[in-house]
Amino acid sequence: xxxxxxxxxxxxxxxxxxxxxxxxxxxxxxxxxxxxxxxxxxxxxxxxxxxxxxxxxxxxxxxxxxxxxxxxxxxxxxxxxxxxxxxxxxxxxxxxxxxxxxxxxxxxxxxxxxxxxxxxxxxxxxxxxxxxxxxxxxxxxxxxxxxxxxxxxxxxxxxxxxxxxxxxxxxxxxxxxxxxxxxxxxxxxxxxxxxxxxxxxxxxxxxxxxxxxxxxxxxxxxxxxxxxxxxxxxxxxxxxxxxxxxxxxxxxxxxxxxxxxxxxxxxxxxxxxxxxxxxxxxxxxxxxxxxxxxxxxxxxxxxxx
Numbered sequence: 165x166x167x168x169x170x171x172x173x174x175x176x177x178x179x180x181x182x183x184x185x186x187x188x189x190x191x192x193x194x195x196x197x198x199x200x201x202x203x204x205x206x207x208x209x210x211x212x213x214x215x216x217x218x219x220x221x222x223x224x225x226x227x228x229x230x231x232x233x234x235x236x237x238x239x240x241x242x243x244x245x246x247x248x249x250x251x252x253x254x255x256x257x258x259x260x261x262x263x264x265x266x267x268x269x270x271x272x273x274x275x276x277x278x279x280x281x282x283x284x285x286x287x288x289x290x291x292x293x294x295x296x297x298x299x300x301x302x303x304x305x306x307x308x309x310x311x312x313x314x315x316x317x318x319x320x321x322x323x324x325x326x327x328x329x330x331x332x333x334x335x336x337x338x339x340x341x342x343x344x345x346x347x348x349x350x351x352x353x354x355x356x357x358x359x360x361x362x363x364x365x366x367x368x369x370x371x372x373x374x375x376x377x378x379x380x381x382x383x384x385x386x387x388x389x390x391x392x393x394x395x396x397x398x399x400x401x402x403x404x405x406x407x408x409x410x411x412x413x414x415x416x417x418x419x420x421x422x423x424x425x426x427x428x429x430x431x432x433x434x435x436x437x438x439x440x441x442x443x444x445x446x447x448x449x450x451x452x453x454x455x456x457x458x459x460x461x462x463x464x465x466x467x468x469x
Contacts, residue, residue, distance in 0.1 A: 202429055203422075214270035218287040221270045224295050228263030231302060232256055244308050247390035249398050255298075255305040257397070261414065262298050266291055268418050272341070272360060275350045290337060293330045300327055313381040313389075328378065335371050338364060355438035359424030362446040363417035366453065370413015373406055373457060383407045386463030394467060401469040404460035412453050420446050 215222040238252035245251065269290055273283050300323050304311035311327070314320040342364040350357045377383045384391075385404030392401045399405045424442045431438065456466060 199426070199430075202426070206425060210267060210271040213274050214267060217274050217283065218270050218291075221266060221287040221291040224291045225263050225266045225270075227295070228259045228266070228298065231298075232259040232263070235259060235302075235305075246305075246308060246310065249390075249393070251305050251308050253396065253398065254311070255302040258298050258301045262294050264418065265414070266294060272417075275352050275357075275360075276341075276344060277348055277351070286337065290334060293333050297327050297330045312383075313378070331371070331374070335368065338368050338371065342368065353424075353428050353438075354435040355428055355442050356421060356424045358439050359421040359442045359446070360417075362442070362450075363420045366413055366416030366420065366446070366450060369450070369453065370410055370416065373410040373413055373453075377406050377410065383410075385460055392469065394469075399466055401465050401467055403465055404463040405465065406457070406460045408460060408466050409453050409457035412449070412456065416449060416453070420449060 211222075214225070235252045235256035239250055239256070242250070242252060246254075270287055273287055276283070278286070301311040304314070304320075304323065309316070309320060312324065314324055342361070345357065345361045345364060350360070352360075382389050383406050384400050385406065387400070387403040391403075393399055393405075394401060397407070397411070399408050420442070423445050424438070427438055427441055431441075433441075459466065
């Protein structure tokens with residue numbers, strides 16, 4: 165056998181092909197860095213805009229994430245359980261989710277041609293009402309009792325009712341923004357404005373799913389609340405759980421506009437074509453929420469473990 169002429173598989177690649185592979189790899193790395201840089205730039209712009217235009221909302225967002233760190237410490241040192249999970253899990257989830265919502269809301273408000281006074285009123289109403297709601301959730305968690313669907317004492321019933329009123333106020337504001345997004349020209353591209361409109365629609369649908377949970381005074385379907393669930397989110401792995409559709413509905417207002425923002429930066433197409441792509445993405449996202457809602461109402465877990 166001629167061992168001298170045997171080649172390593174990597175040597176079979178011609179210099180030209182090797183250069184093409186290196187260039188392709190570098191292109192992928194550059195695209196990844198570019199995507200990260202784009203998102204980082206957007207995040208910095210959001211934070212700066214919200215901090216400058218609505219300081220009170222900004223500091224309420226900071227408070228949410230600061231208390232989220234307190235919840236993480238609570239997880240480390242407090243072993244108390246409620247419905248099978250640590251009492252600090254639910255406050256942690258709501259603090260993070262509400263903090264993200266408030267930051268998004270504050271940034272979206274800056275894109276509407278409202279007066280400074282009108283923006284301040286809207287931002288303050290949303291920020292303070294949701295701060296009170298999360299304070300109730302955290303407080304009930306510290307007490308080791310349920311915040312939602314809890315009518316075990318007059319105090320628990322009053323707190324649950326107050327939460328319902330506060331959420332009702334925010335749903336009315338969501339509908340107001342939905343109408344204004346249709347009526348006004350926002351300070352952004354047409355495809356991003358269209359995505360924001362879809363985001364408001366899906367957010368309202370997600371809130372409606374929350375209303376379904378309140379109407380049945382539980383989030384599970386087929387079994388009592390609690391039991392086996394996925395890590396952190398605790399979505400049931402043995403029965404239907406309406407929190408899945410609620411979660412994706414609530415966060416559609418971030419996901420769909422982010423997709424539109426990415427498309428507008430990466431794809432130099434006409435507004436019409438960008439809107440078509442964003443619409444397809446939004447419909448697919450809405451279909452996913454519809455599927456998870458149907459699945460939950462049928463008593464099926466998102467993931468069976």
